[in-house]
Amino acid sequence: MTIHMVTRRSLLAAGGALVATGATGLLHPANAQTIAPTPSMRGGANNYRPGAPIVERIGGGGFWMTGTVRRAGDGAPLAGQRIQIWAHTTEGHERDPHSHGATLTDANGVFRLEMPQIVPAFGQPHGHLAYDSGDFETVFLRPVMRSSKDTSLEAHFVLQPA
């Protein structure tokens, strides 16, 4: 009886292991090459103003919003992509037009825009970023600063071709 139990148990274990290996084995090749698109964050689109102008910097500057833009799937950096940025800063509310600006990614898919210091608003020091140019699916991000004393914030986009 005991021997029988052990046999059944080991059978089950072997079977389970086989199924697990099979499942991961099937999924693995697909995962290795695919970089998933970034989903929009909750509240990311709040106080969005479409068509923010491309600017050298927003207001007087002193704070840096940085990040990268890549293509979903192969993760290739995307150059020349327009990223719109807005936040509640020392120079204005999120809704104020002068709190909004946009910049383009460089050849490495990196963007950097100087803006006024972000200050806590609606309970958290946070910024807003949007990709909304049409070639890829629209993404809205709402990163939160670790500390309201930080002088930079980053956000990264992986975009799905539209």
Next chain:
Amino acid sequence: MGLAAAVAVPIGAAALSPLLAWRSPIYIAAGFAGVIAMAFLLIQPLLAGGFLPGLNTLRSRRLHRLVGGALVATVVIHVAGLWITSPPDVIDALLFRSPTPFSVWGVTAMWAMFAAALLAAFRRRLLRWKTWRFAHAALATVTVLGSVIHAMLIEGTMEWVTKAALCALVLAATARTLADLRPRQVTHRRGT
């Protein structure tokens, strides 16, 4: 005196917040309405339990009703002011889909407070006294717990130490009054 300080110090500290420099008057008013509402949440259980010196049961009850009305008004100003400042953020909060974890606590506390106030307004017509008191106290407890968590998770104009102290006092006053509720109609025993 102690109560006056417990209420005045956190409000005074919030008035010194550097964040005020970067906010519109309506946003500032909305924030202070929230701070004042928290101060009312300290006074309310003390009045309900008859713990304030110099007030008999009747006057304590009347003041409790008055402050309750003022509490509802400050919360309405708080939410309305925030709505004017940033409508989508408040709509997200009211629909329980906000990215900020404190919103769900604040909105839950708000609805519990409205329900507690409605119960108070229609008390005699609705329920037996004991049932009514249990329901009102339960809703008030949800209001207090939700408000304290809401406030503590927020990085706003309130200074951290005075905010934590006010919240601790609110919890203590609520717990003390609830403890008195259990045996019998203790309110008749006190403050005459």
